[in-house]
Amino acid sequence: MITMKDIAAEANVSRTTVSFVLSGRCEKDQKISPQVVKKVRETAEKLGYIPNDLVQGFVKGKSSVLGIISTFPDYLMPLVRGYSDEAARHGYSLRLIPLEKGDINKALMSALRARVEGVALVGVTERIREKADWDFFLPKLPVSGLMDPVKGRTFRFNQEKSAALVVDHFVEMGYKKIFCIYDKGEYVLKRKDGYCKSMKEHLLQEYLFMDSPEENCFEKVICGKPEAVFCGSDYLAARLLQEMSKHFLRCPDDFAVAGFGNLVLSRFTSPPLTTVEEPYYENAVAGCRNLIHFIRTGESLPREEIIGKLIIRGSTGKNCEPEKE
Numbered sequence: 001m002i003t004m005k006d007i008a009a010e011a012n013v014s015r016t017t018v019s020f021v022l023s024g025r026c027e028k029d030q031k032i033s034p035q036v037v038k039k040v041r042e043t044a045e046k047l048g049y050i051p052n053d054l055v056q057g058f059v060k061g062k063s064s065v066l067g068i069i070s071t072f073p074d075y076l077m078p079l080v081r082g083y084s085d086e087a088a089r090h091g092y093s094l095r096l097i098p099l100e101k102g103d104i105n106k107a108l109m110s111a112l113r114a115r116v117e118g119v120a121l122v123g124v125t126e127r128i129r130e131k132a133d134w135d136f137f138l139p140k141l142p143v144s145g146l147m148d149p150v151k152g153r154t155f156r157f158n159q160e161k162s163a164a165l166v167v168d169h170f171v172e173m174g175y176k177k178i179f180c181i182y183d184k185g186e187y188v189l190k191r192k193d194g195y196c197k198s199m200k201e202h203l204l205q206e207y208l209f210m211d212s213p214e215e216n217c218f219e220k221v222i223c224g225k226p227e228a229v230f231c232g233s234d235y236l237a238a239r240l241l242q243e244m245s246k247h248f249l250r251c252p253d254d255f256a257v258a259g260f261g262n263l264v265l266s267r268f269t270s271p272p273l274t275t276v277e278e279p280y281y282e283n284a285v286a287g288c289r290n291l292i293h294f295i296r297t298g299e300s301l302p303r304e305e306i307i308g309k310l311i312i313r314g315s316t317g318k319n320c321e322p323e324k325e
Helices: 004-011 015-023 035-045 052-060 074-089 104-113 160-174 186-201 218-222 234-246 280-299
Strands: 065-070 094-096 116-121 178-183 209-210 228-231 255-256 275-277 309-312
Touching: 004 015, 004 035, 015 035, 015 186, 052 104, 052 218, 065 228, 074 094, 074 116, 074 209, 074 280, 104 116, 104 309, 160 178, 160 186, 160 255, 160 275, 178 186, 178 234, 209 218, 218 234, 228 234, 234 255, 255 309
Parallel strands: 065 094, 065 116, 178 209, 178 228, 228 255
Antiparallel strands: 275 309
């Protein structure tokens, strides 16, 4: 392995000079001429010198590492990839920190011990975030979860406006008796709120059905004879389609169905499911960029509101255009 000593010998300079140049401290030392700086860097490149990021981190007092805290379910992998790609563009690497048994403070302490410069909470629910000792951690560590690191709880992705896209689509298709199925998931509840706001804007009556073990909401929906049903997630929509088949009902002949998330299963239901694509990757890129900016400047970037993309498939009408993706 090529060392600084090898570079110093090849460039005919001292090892201290090589250290100052390769660490970037030469910019503060007027005794090192631009010609020498150039020669050292060219020599290092010619010899194939690879800096030790861990050592560099100790020297500079910075690790150039961001932490990701999550339970890491499969559907959130595009978020991790978005963070990884954007972090690399800014000279950072990632450390994945598992959220075990919902113990957010244990995960944040692991991040501190790993000497990361900032942390992103990915897919961590509000209930778990509320357990964090923010007074202890925030002064020591910028924390983001696709949130504003200062306020700590401002989401960039607008679930409500994204859900309203489905209601608007139903109305454009001529449907008026539009039902909504939702569950207790934090984000699904926000989508339900988007449904309610949009229904009010269109001067339509709301029909809300809560999925719970105690009640068969799918049976109630079918008995209510809707024209269209918005489901707060693709999983709920797939379950509704299954229930329809048990009653020998066809979608969209009997009523239209749409979900949310654009999960893989949404392509393979019968018929393929109209849904809203949540831009996980783009959301992560924006969140990572904001976190790095906050680490470097102490300030957040201007808020970027991200709205999902409506993916139209056969579940919302025979005359729908082909899949728009």
